Amino acid sequence: MLAFLVSNCLGLLFLLLNDYQGANTHRQLLESPTQPPSVYRFDNPLQAYRILTYLDTYQSPRNNTFLEQISYIEPYRSFHLGLTVDNLYCYKHRLYFVHDPEIIFGQPKIFTDYNSSSLLRKSVVPEIGIDVQTNIHLDMDFNSKFGHNFDINMDVSHFFSGGLYTARKIGKQFSCLTQASNQIPGNRIIQNKEFFARALFEYRESLGSKPLCKEDLKYFPKIWSLKDKDQCSSFFEEINKDEYQQLKQEKGSIYSKIPEGKEDVIPLGDKEEETIRSALKNGEYCGYLMHRFLVQKDLPASLLLNHSEFRIRVYLLIASTNPLIAYYHDGFIISNPQNNKQGTQAHSTKTMEELQTYLLENKITKNRNWINTYLRFELKKVLVHLVRMIQAPLVKISTLYELQSVDFMLDDKLNLWFLEADAFPELEGTTGREKQFFTDMLKDHFEIVTGLLRSRTKRIIQYINRITKEKKIWEENEEIFFDNFLQIKEEFQEVIKNSFESEFEPRSLNGFSKIVDETVNGTARYNGLLQEGCIENLN
Numbered sequence: 001m002l003a004f005l006v007s008n009c010l011g012l013l014f015l016l017l018n019d020y021q022g023a024n025t026h027r028q029l030l031e032s033p034t035q036p037p038s039v040y041r042f043d044n045p046l047q048a049y050r051i052l053t054y055l056d057t058y059q060s061p062r063n064n065t066f067l068e069q070i071s072y073i074e075p076y077r078s079f080h081l082g083l084t085v086d087n088l089y090c091y092k093h094r095l096y097f098v099h100d101p102e103i104i105f106g107q108p109k110i111f112t113d114y115n116s117s118s119l120l121r122k123s124v125v126p127e128i129g130i131d132v133q134t135n136i137h138l139d140m141d142f143n144s145k146f147g148h149n150f151d152i153n154m155d156v157s158h159f160f161s162g163g164l165y166t167a168r169k170i171g172k173q174f175s176c177l178t179q180a181s182n183q184i185p186g187n188r189i190i191q192n193k194e195f196f197a198r199a200l201f202e203y204r205e206s207l208g209s210k211p212l213c214k215e216d217l218k219y220f221p222k223i224w225s226l227k228d229k230d231q232c233s234s235f236f237e238e239i240n241k242d243e244y245q246q247l248k249q250e251k252g253s254i255y256s257k258i259p260e261g262k263e264d265v266i267p268l269g270d271k272e273e274e275t276i277r278s279a280l281k282n283g284e285y286c287g288y289l290m291h292r293f294l295v296q297k298d299l300p301a302s303l304l305l306n307h308s309e310f311r312i313r314v315y316l317l318i319a320s321t322n323p324l325i326a327y328y329h330d331g332f333i334i335s336n337p338q339n340n341k342q343g344t345q346a347h348s349t350k351t352m353e354e355l356q357t358y359l360l361e362n363k364i365t366k367n368r369n370w371i372n373t374y375l376r377f378e379l380k381k382v383l384v385h386l387v388r389m390i391q392a393p394l395v396k397i398s399t400l401y402e403l404q405s406v407d408f409m410l411d412d413k414l415n416l417w418f419l420e421a422d423a424f425p426e427l428e429g430t431t432g433r434e435k436q437f438f439t440d441m442l443k444d445h446f447e448i449v450t451g452l453l454r455s456r457t458k459r460i461i462q463y464i465n466r467i468t469k470e471k472k473i474w475e476e477n478e479e480i481f482f483d484n485f486l487q488i489k490e491e492f493q494e495v496i497k498n499s500f501e502s503e504f505e506p507r508s509l510n511g512f513s514k515i516v517d518e519t520v521n522g523t524a525r526y527n528g529l530l531q532e533g534c535i536e537n538l539n
Contacts, residue, residue, distance in 0.1 A: 040105050040461060045098040048464045050480045051473055052094055055492045058172045061185055061395040080167035081113055081136050082149040087169075089152060090176035096154040097178050103155045104178055104457045108450055111152060112160045115139050119428050119435060120160065124442045132156055157453065158446070162424065175399045177496065178460070180453045184321060184402045186393035187423035193258060193294055196390075197223045201231050203389040213534040219382045219408075220418045223296040226276070229287030235295055236283030239273070258294040268295060300411040305350075305358060308335045311419060312355075312375075312408040315441065316383050319448050320498035322396045323518035326387045327448065328380045329441055329511055331405065332434070349434060352376070365414065378416050379408065380515050381529045386421065387516055398456060398496050401449050444511045451504035456496055458504075463495045 042048035078085060086092075096103065103109060108129030114120045115137050125131045132153045135144075152174055159174060159181035168174045175181035189195040200220055207213040224235040238244060239255075247254055255268040266272070280289055302309045315329040332349040350358075356371045358364075367373065383406065405425035409417050427442065429435035467473050472483045482488055499519045506512070515527050523532055 040101050040458065042098050042101070042461055043465045043468060047468065047475055047480075048461075049095055049098045050475070050478070051464055051468070052098070052177075052460075053091070054480060054482070054485070055489060056090075056094070056177045058090070058169075061170055061397060078167075079146045079148070080164070081138075081140060082144045082147050083136070083168070084148045084151050085168070086151060086173055089154075089173050090171060093154045093156070093176045093179065100155075101457065101461060104157055105454055108157050108446065109153070109155050110158045110160060111136070111156045113138055113162055113164070114160070119438055120442060123435070123439045124446075127439075128443055128446055129158070138162070158450070170395070170397060170399070175397075177399065178453070178457050179399055180401060180449045181399055182402055183423070184318065184400045185395045186390075187402060187404075189390050189393050190404065190421045190423050193223070194225050197225045197231065197294055198228060199389050199392070201225075201228075201234065203385070205230075210534060212531050213385075216381060216385055216530070216534065219378070219416050220385075221297050221299055223294055225294050226280070226286075226291040232280065232286035232291075233283055236280070236286065240282070254298050255295050256298055258296060259292075265296070267298075299409065299417055300413070300415070303364070303410040303412050303414065305333065305335055305355070310335045310409075312379070312410065314379055314383070314406055314408070315425070316387065316404045316406050316421070317445055317448065317512055318387060318394070318402045318404070320398065320452060321391075321394045321400055322398045322497055323499075324387065324391060324516055325452075325498060325514070325518065326383070326516040327512035328383055328515045329444075329513075330376075332437075349431070370414075374414075375416070377529070380513070380527075382408070382416065382418060384515050384526050384529050386418070398498050401452075403445055441511060444506075447510055448506050448512060451500055451506055452498045455501040455504045456498060458501055459495045463492065 109132045110125050110129050111133055112120060112125065112131065113136055116122075116134070116139075121131060121134075121137075132155065133150070136150060156174075157179060159179065161181075161183065163183065164174060164181070165183045165185055170181070170185070171177070189199055200217075200223060204214070204217060207217070222238070224231040226232045226235065244254075253267040253269050255273075256265040257268050257272065258265055268276075276291065279291065280286055304310075311334050313331040313334055315331050317327040317329065319325045319327060330352055333352065333355045335348045335350075352371045352375070356368075359370060360366075360368060386406065402423060403425065404421050404423050406421045407419040409419055411417060427438050429438050467488060472488060474481050497519075500506075513527075515529060517525060517527070523530065523535060526535065
């Protein structure tokens, strides 16, 4: 029955593809003789298509844990940039791909919805590949945007969009097995303070009593959601300690509350604290009464840079979630906005090296290599824990990746503190230096995700060719038969897990440095950033 459905689906696709690209062209494509064997070509494209129809089946990315439920958004918008809703798109892309794998191994063919004036479209895509659908962008006219007027090209290799995953289904309507797409469903955990508070709390608990790991979490300010029973109880345990009363006498308020859905921070003074204690009966009513706000421990005084507060912004590339592979990239030192001569808000940026110079000139440190020996190492280590912390709700599909910005501050004792992460970072520069930085970083990130895509695709081609030669699969009357389907399906799932084939490794000059790679074991999994005693808890 399954073979019959596949055969009929294939026939329907032929008709659709004829309409899409012209009957004569596709008839020649489908009836072309078998192409010469190659690591980058299927021995029998049409048979490979039929085999992949069995092995590459659609599965909803949604899972069942609490964090996954609150963090994953089902595609919900029918109208999105005028794109059609095509449940057969991945079948069409697969049929195109098996006959022309060069769409993956040649110039990247990139679909993006960024505006034509964006740095991505003006400076990045033209240098590395082809902008396949220039008519699609956020500034489209109303009639074009709110309709179903445009099919996504079948030869797309990469998607770089601002939110396509909220409008179209991964693995069915875009982001097929031999494509790569930015934005990972589940990333709301990094945007929402309540979700993040839960993730941080559960991560702390999961580390148990391992001091080497828990010491690394000192960079994350403690935060509790009082509507969660366990977090609420933990908060009252904290404020019922004698040390808390002593600290409060010395410093005054040391906690702040954040109302749900707001960014405003309100100092938790005696009156507010008494209200919370009374309402929740000093913690006895935790889990019964829903106090819908967060409480966060206050940060120490910020180090000043030329009399202004500043933040350190770096970049985290989650290159794969299946398995987890992540990279660090330097960013900027960003001074808080100040009024310029025109009365408008402007910020200034410096490099890490310029921060090092400032610290030396102002005698804040004597270590001439402090940026390398301390700051970069600690930033990378914090990002390792951050990506581990948010890993659970991130959808585990090989086609997905994400580029995030992560902000930190330094206190006046040069201690590092995590501030926030952004799954939708700004990728435009205002100065020539900033524009060049983002251009180079985006090109480097494309090199990494393209390397993983090509590696995965090469393994798929080699695997299908091999099991066909070994007679583990055969075809009769256009029907596919498997010697041991469950074993082949299991092997295929290993084949499509991300890892680099040697010829597709990133250049040594790539600006990203790897910080997590679950394809290796021991301290190398975290690039030597975590001690072995901590790793035991993380594996």
